[in-house]
Amino acid sequence: MSENAKSVTIIMIEDDEGHARLIEKNIRRAGVNNEIVPFASGTEALTFLFGPDGSGDISAGRSLLILLDLNLPDMTGIEILEKVKANPHTRRTPVVVLTTTDDTREIQRCYDLGANVYITKPVNYEGFANAIRQLGLFFSVMQVPETA
Amino acid sequence: MSLSRSSFLLRTLILLLLGLVALASVVVTNVWLVQRTQDYVTEVTQLRRLRAAGVDLRSRLQDAETGQRGFLITDDPAYLQPYDDALANLGSYMDRLRKAAEVRPDLRPQVDQLALTIDARLGELRQTVDLARQGQRQAAIDIVREDRGKELMDQARTILQNIVSEAEDDLGRLGVAQGESANALWWVSVLGGLFVVFITLIGLLTILSYLRQLAATRQEVDALNVNLEERVRERTAELGRANEEIQRFAYIVTHDLRAPLVNIMGFTAELEQGVATLQSFVSYAGERVAGPDYEAAKLAAQEDLPEALGFIRSSTRKMDGLINAILKLSREGRRALKPERIELPGLIENAVAAIAHQVSEAEGEVALNVKVPALVGDRLSLEQIIGNLLDNAVKYRRRDIPLRIRVQAVARPGGLVNISIEDNGRGIDVRDHERVFELFRRSGQQDQPGEGIGLAHVRAMARNLGGDITLNSTFGEGSIFTLTVPAQLRATTRSMAA
Numbered sequence: 073m074s075e076n077a078k079s080v081t082i083i084m085i086e087d088d089e090g091h092a093r094l095i096e097k098n099i100r101r102a103g104v105n106n107e108i109v110p111f112a113s114g115t116e117a118l119t120f121l122f123g124p125d126g127s128g129d130i131s132a133g134r135s136l137l138i139l140l141d142l143n144l145p146d147m148t149g150i151e152i153l154e155k156v157k158a159n160p161h162t163r164r165t166p167v168v169v170l171t172t173t174d175d176t177r178e179i180q181r182c183y184d185l186g187a188n189v190y191i192t193k194p195v196n197y198e199g200f201a202n203a204i205r206q207l208g209l210f211f212s213v214m215q216v217p218e219t220a
Numbered sequence: 221m222s223l224s225r226s227s228f229l230l231r232t233l234i235l236l237l238l239g240l241v242a243l244a245s246v247v248v249t250n251v252w253l254v255q256r257t258q259d260y261v262t263e264v265t266q267l268r269r270l271r272a273a274g275v276d277l278r279s280r281l282q283d284a285e286t287g288q289r290g291f292l293i294t295d296d297p298a299y300l301q302p303y304d305d306a307l308a309n310l311g312s313y314m315d316r317l318r319k320a321a322e323v324r325p326d327l328r329p330q331v332d333q334l335a336l337t338i339d340a341r342l343g344e345l346r347q348t349v350d351l352a353r354q355g356q357r358q359a360a361i362d363i364v365r366e367d368r369g370k371e372l373m374d375q376a377r378t379i380l381q382n383i384v385s386e387a388e389d390d391l392g393r394l395g396v397a398q399g400e401s402a403n404a405l406w407w408v409s410v411l412g413g414l415f416v417v418f419i420t421l422i423g424l425l426t427i428l429s430y431l432r433q434l435a436a437t438r439q440e441v442d443a444l445n446v447n448l449e450e451r452v453r454e455r456t457a458e459l460g461r462a463n464e465e466i467q468r469f470a471y472i473v474t475h476d477l478r479a480p481l482v483n484i485m486g487f488t489a490e491l492e493q494g495v496a497t498l499q500s501f502v503s504y505a506g507e508r509v510a511g512p513d514y515e516a517a518k519l520a521a522q523e524d525l526p527e528a529l530g531f532i533r534s535s536t537r538k539m540d541g542l543i544n545a546i547l548k549l550s551r552e553g554r555r556a557l558k559p560e561r562i563e564l565p566g567l568i569e570n571a572v573a574a575i576a577h578q579v580s581e582a583e584g585e586v587a588l589n590v591k592v593p594a595l596v597g598d599r600l601s602l603e604q605i606i607g608n609l610l611d612n613a614v615k616y617r618r619r620d621i622p623l624r625i626r627v628q629a630v631a632r633p634g635g636l637v638n639i640s641i642e643d644n645g646r647g648i649d650v651r652d653h654e655r656v657f658e659l660f661r662r663s664g665q666q667d668q669p670g671e672g673i674g675l676a677h678v679r680a681m682a683r684n685l686g687g688d689i690t691l692n693s694t695f696g697e698g699s700i701f702t703l704t705v706p707a708q709l710r711a712t713t714r715s716m717a718a
Contacts, residue, residue, distance in 0.1 A: 088479050088480075088483065090480075090482070090483030090486065090487065091479065091482060091483060091486075094482070094483070094486040094487070094490075097490070143475075143476075143479075172475045172478045172479055172482075173475060175471075193478070193479075193482060197482065197485035197486045197488070197489050198489075200482055200485075200486060201486070201489065
């Protein structure tokens with residue numbers, strides 16, 4: 073694992089605690105040891121990403137990777153995606169959409185908004201675990217730019 | 221005025237009958253009156269004849285008397301000419317009177333009396349004339365002076381006068397009766413005619429009002445029709461929205477159900493790993509810590525926990541299957557249909573080719589009778605429906621007899637096409653005919669793998685195409701599934717569900 077990858081913080085926005093836990097476990101099993109910061113609601117995640125003033129200055133200089141679920145209790149993941157890709161400090165941050173929705177239009181919309189990867193959570197657990205582990209392997213070779 | 225159809229019919233019928241009866245009675249009365257007039261005419265003719273006969277007879281008598289008197293006075297035979305003529309003709313005149321008098325039988329005694337009187341009078345005349353011819357003029361005049369001849373003549377005159385006046389009276393009476401009869405004819409004709417005209421007018425009014433009512437009703441129906449079409453459109457749109465909502469609901473529900481299921485399955489897998497660790501620890505630790513607590517822990521780790529986990533796993537797998545089935549159905553409902561021209565024989569042959577291997581294994585055969593060359597429909601849906609039904613025919617065949625499948629396609633009135641797939645398989649109990657089309661429901665012996673979604677899916681697709689599927693089956697003898705689809709798939713069918 074490169075130096076760069078080591079310093080990357082994984083922001084996991086996922087309201088289902090079980091899913092969050094399983095995702096974390098499987099990423100760890102893939103040998104990824106980066107810090108994972110979980111958020112169970114969109115509001116908390118936005119505060120972390122853009123600060124209390126919403127400017128995004130707080131994220132300047134961070135190396136982030138966002139794991140995003142689309143079905144959140146207080147807002148849709150699409151909104152978060154829009155904000156992340158619209159803010160000059162976070163727009164280069166890779167966003168992995170990880171959700172149960174496999175609607176074609178939804179997937180297209182996410183890519184149109186700048187999502188880097190779109191993964192449908194497989195229903196069977198083996199598939200799910202496998203997908204997450206592969207995602208972890210992908211993380212370990214991925215270069216994440218430092219935010220401006 | 222409001223007339224129902226039956227009361228209108230009754231009314232016109234009654235009016236018609238009334239008019240008919242009136243007309244018939246007028247005709248009958250007229251015929252009767254005319255007949256009576258004719259009778260009068262005959263009677264009048266007879267009476268005239270009687271009167272004429274009476275008058276003529278009187279003249280002839282007078283002629284005879286005149287001739288006798290002239291001869292007696294002048295002694296010139298030339299004056300006898302009227303006498304001779306009268307004498308020669310009197311007989312026939314008398315016969316005429318007698319005949320004419322038959323019209324009044326009551327006059328007969330008078331006629332007989334008259335005949336006798338005339339005979340006597342003629343006898344007297346003949347006697348005097350004969351005497352005068354023999355030169356005994358004085359003797360003849362003496363006889364005349366006896367006045368017997370005059371008396372007889374007066375008698376005859378009186379009788380004749382009586383007969384003539386009787387005839388004249390009758391004629392007068394008949395004239396009055398004839399006038400009355402003509403009057404009656406006039407009244408009957410006029411009144412009857414007026415009545416018929418009246419009835420006809422009422423009938424016309426009834427028909428007119430009924431026609432007006434019909435026209436009004438028709439207008440109303442037209443208005444209602446327009447309204448109805450509007451309402452059908454509204455309802456269709458509502459149905460479309462409701463359908464859309466259901467599809468969305470199914471889609472969302474399945475996705476939301478998936479999330480907790482992933483957790484259950486995920487942590488079950490984690491648990492299994494934990495149990496595996498425990499098991500290896502228990503078997504490894506057994507040598508050092510023996511005792512009842514250890515036995516209980518060993519039992520839990522080696523039997524109870526794996527069993528519980530096994531049940532959780534099989535249940536979640538099943539639930540996963542069900543959710544996937546619902547998802548598949550909801551996806552099918554959301555899929556946009558693509559109407560295209562489909563060569564039906566080719567499509568069916570392809571579907572049959574797909575099961576050819578299994579059919580030959582079952583020593584069976586498939587008969588095709590496709591009388592519909594082509595239709596416009598959604599290829600994928602049709603392929604899936606027919607394929608599914610053929611699969612079922614093979615899957616639920618009877619093992620003891622060779623498999624026979626018959627696929628037929630016929631055009632039906634109303635722009636529909638019937639595609640029926642008939643097999644000689646195990647059949648479906650009649651109480652399950654509706655149930656087999658329901659989601660997750662199966663029928664009969666459960667010896668084949670499946671989740672009970674095939675026919676539910678088939679029906680959903682058939683209805684999506686604007687058609688339907690029906691089942692006709694006898695348990696133990698075979699089934700006929702009949703798919704009915706429009707020959708021209710319309711875009712509107714789709715807009716409802718999309």
